[in-house]
Each structure stands twice: as C-alpha cells, then as structure tokens.
Amino acid sequence: MAKRKTRYVCTNCGSVSSRWLGRCPQCGEWNTMTEETVEPEAPKAAQSMARSGPASQAASLADIAMEDMARMETGIGELDRVLGGGIVPGALILLSGDPGIGKSTLVLQLAAAVCEKNGSVLYGSGEESAGQIKMRAQRLGISTPQLIIQADTSLDNILDEAKRRRPALLVVDSIQTMYSRDIEGTPGSLAQIREGTSRLMTFAKSEGIPVVVIGHVTKDGAIAGPRMMEHMVDVVLYFEGERNYQFRILRGIKNRFGSTNESGLFTMTSGGLSELENPSQLLLAERAADQAGSAVAAVLDGMRPMLGEIQALTAHSVFAVPRRTASGMDYNRLIILLAVLEKRLGVPLGSQDVYINVVGGLRLTETAADLPVALAVYSSLRDISMDSRTVVMGEVGLTGDIRRVPQALRRVKEAAKMGFNTFILPKGNLEDIEKDKFPDCHFLGVATLREAIEKAFRR
Structure with a gap:
C-alpha cells in the first residue's frame, strides 16, 4: 500500500509546503x-475508470434554457437587501x-x-445543545414548530x-465544529473544513x-478561518460592529447573484437583532446645536446614504x-488633512493636540468625509x-482643492428628509x-478648502 504523506498548508492563503x-x-x-495528511493517490487504472463517466455536452449560450431562479424572500428586509432580493435556490x-x-x-x-x-x-448545530438553542429561541420570541433542531457535529448525519x-433552508452552525468520517483530522482542521464545504x-x-x-474568525487565527472557503461558496457575508455599540452592519463581500455594494444595518436589543x-x-x-468642533457629514455605506456627526477637539x-x-x-487620512490645513491655509496645528470622534460607532471609509473633518477641526x-442645519461633503486634495463625490443626489435627499437645508458640497x-x-434648500458649491471655510463660517 502507498504511504500517506504530510504537507503543510497556509490557513490564510492556501499555499502548500512540504515542510x-x-x-x-x-x-x-x-x-x-x-x-x-494527504491520502495516497488511486492507481491509474482506477482513475481512468472514475473518469469514464458521461461527459457534459457543450452548448451555445443562446440555446441554454433559463432555469427557474425565483429568489426566496426571508422576510428580513435588511438581509434581503444585501442578498440582492432574497436567497437563490x-x-x-x-x-x-x-x-x-x-x-x-x-x-x-x-x-424563523x-x-x-x-x-x-x-x-x-455543533456549537450548542438543543436545550441551549431552545433557551435562545425563547429569548428571541421564536416558537415555530417548523424549525427543526439537530445538535450534531457529524456533517454526514446532518446531510x-x-x-x-x-x-x-439548511443552516450549519458552524463549519469549524463539523467533521466527516471519510476525512482524517479533528474538527476545524483545514482538511475537514475544505471537505465539509465541498x-x-x-x-x-x-x-x-x-x-x-x-464560519468563525478567531482573534489569534489559530483555527482556520473562512478565507480559504471564499472561492468555494456563492455568497460571503461579513457581520461586523463594535460590541460597545448597538450597531451591527452586514456587508456582502462576495455575491455571485447580486451586487456587493449594499449593506444591512441592525441594532442589538434584549430581544435580538432589529432592523435599522x-x-x-x-x-x-442627541446632537446639540451650535457647538464648536461639530460637523454633519453625508457619507455612503455601500449604496446607502447616511448622516453622521463628526466631533473634533483641539487643545x-x-x-x-x-x-x-x-x-x-x-488615522493616516487625518494626518494628511491636518497637513493640508497647515500648509494651504496657514492654520497653526503644529502645537495642538487633535482628537477626532465619529459619534455612534460609525466608521468613515470614504474620502467624502474629508471636508467635514477639516471643517470640524477648524x-x-x-x-x-x-449652522446646525448644514451638511458637508467633499474630498480634499493635497493642493487644497475640493473634488466631487459620487451619488451626491442620494446624500442630499437623505439630508433633506432629516430637515437639513444648507449643503456645502464640491x-x-x-x-x-x-x-x-x-426649493427650501441652499447649495453652496466650493472649489477650494479656503472657500469652504469662508462659506461655512460666514456670519
């Protein structure tokens, strides 16, 4: 019999090494x-017999019939938004x-x-017993008899x-706890995760x-995370947020059946997750009016417009x-904005401590927040x-110019709906x-950072 060999696989990128x-x-x-552990290869005669099955027939794109791909709506609007309208069969x-x-x-x-x-x-579920899942379901107010619970770590039994x-729908919680009898290795090992996903x-x-x-992402990376699975699955969703805040954001990292620009927002309550x-x-x-060091930014999270308060403190x-x-x-973006303020406008920040806080746990990931951050610091x-009813948006260049931002109309509509009537934009x-x-809104177009400061603080 052929001897089994061992190899070493990177859990982050999947590269293989013999040692x-x-x-x-x-x-x-x-x-x-x-x-x-690598299983020994089958003899060539057996491999040829395995490949002797019927081959698939090639067909023209115009001759291929469309399958019925009606999406299954989940009833959770924010989740359906991220999935592109529902779950594809x-x-x-x-x-x-x-x-x-x-x-x-x-x-x-x-x-549910x-x-x-x-x-x-x-x-x-391989994470919890049936009784523990029942306790969580009671806390969430779930009592549907059509929800079948199987507490088992054997993927073969679940399938x-x-x-x-x-x-x-089939739910597996989680892939790191499942094992298959046909593959050697403990649950959570690279071979078990790859075989289970397949x-x-x-x-x-x-x-x-x-x-x-x-799929779990551990803090120290000791167990293989879901990165190695991304190329195998159809949709990759990432659930993120700070534990100290109520916000939870569901993002689509990969979606073969829809866009990855959408995001779903939830709040964590005592009764579970609620759509926001x-x-x-x-x-x-809780924003107070007429406070120095405060600016309202119109940003996009995916394709969703949002308004967030940026607070700045200089001392x-x-x-x-x-x-x-x-x-x-x-942090590096803040350093660039402070350098532009000091170089292009002569603002003396070399002797000032500067602190920036985005209220509510919101994270600014696009350059449209450059201008409101600069105005808050000033x-x-x-x-x-x-003025408390002013919304700011714009990207700041290294020369002090203000560059246009995408989807400006959607940002304006969101702000107007919230009662803001003055807009400082590129x-x-x-x-x-x-x-x-x-008709009740004022739009102040600015081309430079100096012009933006003059119009924002005009009295």
Whole structure:
C-alpha cells in the first residue's frame, strides 16, 4: 500500500509546503502553516475508470434554457437587501464575523422568518445543545414548530437528515465544529473544513436547497478561518460592529447573484437583532446645536446614504510632538488633512493636540468625509460653530482643492428628509443636484478648502 504523506498548508492563503515554516512564503503571515495528511493517490487504472463517466455536452449560450431562479424572500428586509432580493435556490452562503458579534442570533432569526413564509428549516448545530438553542429561541420570541433542531457535529448525519426532510433552508452552525468520517483530522482542521464545504456545495447544487454556513474568525487565527472557503461558496457575508455599540452592519463581500455594494444595518436589543431603517436619525438624535468642533457629514455605506456627526477637539499640546487621535476614521487620512490645513491655509496645528470622534460607532471609509473633518477641526481651533442645519461633503486634495463625490443626489435627499437645508458640497456636484425638487434648500458649491471655510463660517 502507498504511504500517506504530510504537507503543510497556509490557513490564510492556501499555499502548500512540504515542510513546516514559521512564516508563509506567499502571504507573509506568521504561524499559519497547518499540518495536513494527504491520502495516497488511486492507481491509474482506477482513475481512468472514475473518469469514464458521461461527459457534459457543450452548448451555445443562446440555446441554454433559463432555469427557474425565483429568489426566496426571508422576510428580513435588511438581509434581503444585501442578498440582492432574497436567497437563490441552491446557493451556499457563508456568514462570518468576529466572535460574539451575533452570528448565531442572526441565523436563528433568519430560520424563523423562513419558516413563516417558505416552509421548514433544518438547523444543524455543533456549537450548542438543543436545550441551549431552545433557551435562545425563547429569548428571541421564536416558537415555530417548523424549525427543526439537530445538535450534531457529524456533517454526514446532518446531510442525511436534510435529504430525508428536504427543508426550505439548511443552516450549519458552524463549519469549524463539523467533521466527516471519510476525512482524517479533528474538527476545524483545514482538511475537514475544505471537505465539509465541498459536500455542502454538492448538496446545495444537487438538491436545489440553499445552505447558510457560519464560519468563525478567531482573534489569534489559530483555527482556520473562512478565507480559504471564499472561492468555494456563492455568497460571503461579513457581520461586523463594535460590541460597545448597538450597531451591527452586514456587508456582502462576495455575491455571485447580486451586487456587493449594499449593506444591512441592525441594532442589538434584549430581544435580538432589529432592523435599522433610519440610521441617520439614531446617529443624530442627541446632537446639540451650535457647538464648536461639530460637523454633519453625508457619507455612503455601500449604496446607502447616511448622516453622521463628526466631533473634533483641539487643545494646546504639552508634548514636543502633539498627539493625534482618530476614532471612527483612518488615522493616516487625518494626518494628511491636518497637513493640508497647515500648509494651504496657514492654520497653526503644529502645537495642538487633535482628537477626532465619529459619534455612534460609525466608521468613515470614504474620502467624502474629508471636508467635514477639516471643517470640524477648524471650528474647534477657532471656537466658532457652523449652522446646525448644514451638511458637508467633499474630498480634499493635497493642493487644497475640493473634488466631487459620487451619488451626491442620494446624500442630499437623505439630508433633506432629516430637515437639513444648507449643503456645502464640491462645485462639480452642483450639476448633479435637481434644485427644483429642493426649493427650501441652499447649495453652496466650493472649489477650494479656503472657500469652504469662508462659506461655512460666514456670519
């Protein structure tokens, strides 16, 4: 008999090495090489017999018949938005996120919603016992009899039960706890995760039953995370948020059946996750008027417009090198904006500590927030305030010019709905605004940072 061999596979990028290495030569990550047993190859005669099955026939694109791909709506609007309108039959969906962020809560609520509209759901869990899932369901107010719970770590048993019951949806929580009898290795090993994902994909495509899989991302990366699975699944969703805040954001990282520009917003309550249809109202609920160092930014999270308050504080530094602290935005971007303010406008920030905070746990990931951050810093330094009903948007260049931002009309509509009537925006975006639809609003187009400051603090 052929001897079994061992190899070492990187859990981050999937590169293979014949010996253990402390650092992966491909991606450069440390301590990611995991030992894996390689089964001996079958004899060539057996391989040729395995390949002797009927080959698929090639066909012209025009001759291929469209399959019935009606999406299954979950009943959770924010989730349907991210998925592109619902779950596609036969899709394999990977839901990942940090530990304790609420992945199991989300999929349990998803299972209950699907039961109410589409039929039974099989919930296979290797994380919790049936009694523990029952306790969580009671806390969430879920009592549907069509939700079938199977607490088992054997993926073979769960798939056998799914083939027998043929549910509308199969949930696996989580892939790191599942094992298959045909593959050596402990649950969570690279070989088990790869084989388990492959079997779930085969089941979803052959039976036409969608599958939702939870994949953990550990803090230290000791267990293989879902990155190695991304190329195998149809949809990759990432659930993120700060535990100290109520916000939870569901993002689509990969979607073969829709756009990845959408995001779903939730709030964590004592009764589970609730959809957040108007995040701007929550973010600005406690904002005080006429406060120096405050500016309202119109930003996009995916394709969703949102309004967020940016607070800035400047104070005389007692250190030789002043401090810069950014909460909710990129630190390096803040350094660039402060350099532009000092170089192009002569604002004396070399002796000032600068602190930036984006209220409510919102994270600014686009350059449209450059201008409101710069105006908030200037407002705090000069101790003057902007009008409380002013919204700011714009990208600041290194020369001090203001560049146009995408989807300006959508940002304006969101702000006008919240009662704001003055908009400071790039001059290039004025042609995108249908001013006739906003008769009570004033639009101030600016081309430079100096011009923006003059119009924002005009008295």
